[in-house]
Amino acid sequence: MSLSWTATATDGAARAGVLQTAHGAVETPVFMPVGTAGTVKAMTADAVRSTGARLILGNTYHLMLRPGAERVAALGGLHRMMDWPAPILTDSGGFQVMSLAGLRKLDADGVTFRSHIDGTPYRLTPESSVDIQHKLDATITMVLDECTPHPATEEEARRSMEMSMRWAARSRTAFVPRPGYGLFGIVQGSVYRDLRLASVAALTAIGFEGYAVGGLAVGEGQETMFEVLDYTAPALPADRPRYLMGVGTPDDLLGAVARGIDMFDCVMPTRAGRTARAFTSRGVFNLRNARFADDPRPLDPDCGCPLCTRHARAYLHHLFRCEEMLGPMLLTWHNIQYYQDLMRGMRKAILAGGLAAHAQAVRARWAAGDDPR
Numbered sequence: 001m002s003l004s005w006t007a008t009a010t011d012g013a014a015r016a017g018v019l020q021t022a023h024g025a026v027e028t029p030v031f032m033p034v035g036t037a038g039t040v041k042a043m044t045a046d047a048v049r050s051t052g053a054r055l056i057l058g059n060t061y062h063l064m065l066r067p068g069a070e071r072v073a074a075l076g077g078l079h080r081m082m083d084w085p086a087p088i089l090t091d092s093g094g095f096q097v098m099s100l101a102g103l104r105k106l107d108a109d110g111v112t113f114r115s116h117i118d119g120t121p122y123r124l125t126p127e128s129s130v131d132i133q134h135k136l137d138a139t140i141t142m143v144l145d146e147c148t149p150h151p152a153t154e155e156e157a158r159r160s161m162e163m164s165m166r167w168a169a170r171s172r173t174a175f176v177p178r179p180g181y182g183l184f185g186i187v188q189g190s191v192y193r194d195l196r197l198a199s200v201a202a203l204t205a206i207g208f209e210g211y212a213v214g215g216l217a218v219g220e221g222q223e224t225m226f227e228v229l230d231y232t233a234p235a236l237p238a239d240r241p242r243y244l245m246g247v248g249t250p251d252d253l254l255g256a257v258a259r260g261i262d263m264f265d266c267v268m269p270t271r272a273g274r275t276a277r278a279f280t281s282r283g284v285f286n287l288r289n290a291r292f293a294d295d296p297r298p299l300d301p302d303c304g305c306p307l308c309t310r311h312a313r314a315y316l317h318h319l320f321r322c323e324e325m326l327g328p329m330l331l332t333w334h335n336i337q338y339y340q341d342l343m344r345g346m347r348k349a350i351l352a353g354g355l356a357a358h359a360q361a362v363r364a365r366w367a368a369g370d371d372p373r
């Protein structure tokens with residue numbers, strides 16, 4: 001039996017469910033920490049597990065360049081190599097390749113590109129992307145697609161989407177079905193309703209274990225992103241998981257879950273952790289600010305991570321000012337913990353039928369800001 005998803009509760013358009021995979025079960029809605037090159041930056045696998053994360057993301061483009069898919073396979077696969085026996089989703093590499101600008105050439109069959117590391121030429125097709133992900137032993141494989149740039153004319157978006165749909169069909173053919181593994185299709189079409197719905201129709205006709213919404217959070221703004229989700233998510237099969245790729249801020253997650261999205265990934269919490277930006281129940285802080293130099297309080301009194309239970313804000317400020325590597329390590333841990341807690345809170349609210357009130361309370365706390373000393 002392939003990977004499957006079962007709903008346990010709904011609250012309006014929002015869904016809570018369980019994703020059953022060859023590497024264990026995952027409760028949704030879920031946020032996936034990004035482990036691009038076989039590691040969640042600045043965190044050990046044990047630290048990631050301690051936050052409650054049960055599904056992480058790896059990247060085909062980066063892993064095919066270093067250390068190479070064959071080498072990962074020889075080491076027992078990505079799960080064994082990075083000490084992560086739980087599920088792993090791998091991005092197909094399409095977004096990274098399409099971002100290479102002058103280093104890549106796109107054609108109907110695939111894309112030829114040069115490594116951003118040393119200029120070595122590579123060729124990526126729907127078939128080779130799926131094969132690389134198979135060698136990595138990805139629990140969830142993504143089809144190769146073109147992430148349509150923003151802005152794009154309707155005709156440009158149509159050509160891009162139709163090519164991605166042809167690549168999706170080829171990816172489906174190339175995928176090797178195994179119990180508990182799955183292949184996700186990716187909806188494209190930019191900000192054009194008819195194109196998005198045509199993409200949904202093409203993907204559902206092919207048939208996938210899950211469906212992702214791609215090509216958003218690329219500059220269109222949150223309001224437009226939510227408008228696209230308002231008509232795209234309801235058109236997707238109700239019995240399959242829905243994944244919004246590369247999103248996003250905590251407020252993005254609240255709004256997208258309310259619109260029926262089940263899965264998310266984003267580099268934001270880990271990247272912010274390396275640059276002194278903290279996501280908290282009181283809002284977003286920059287720990288380099290002088291106001292934290294003598295602050296003895298925990299970063300977030302509502303958080304149970306090691307940073308918040310063992311250290312003061314002043315200590316974290318000191319670590320970043322001195323450029324000590326422990327600062328990014330502790331703050332990344334906290335940010336991932338915060339994102340996992342945010343998702344747990346939404347799951348609990350959906351099960352209780354109170355997501356709207358819960359989201360309102362979360363946003364009100366952000367707006368209220370930090371407690372005065």
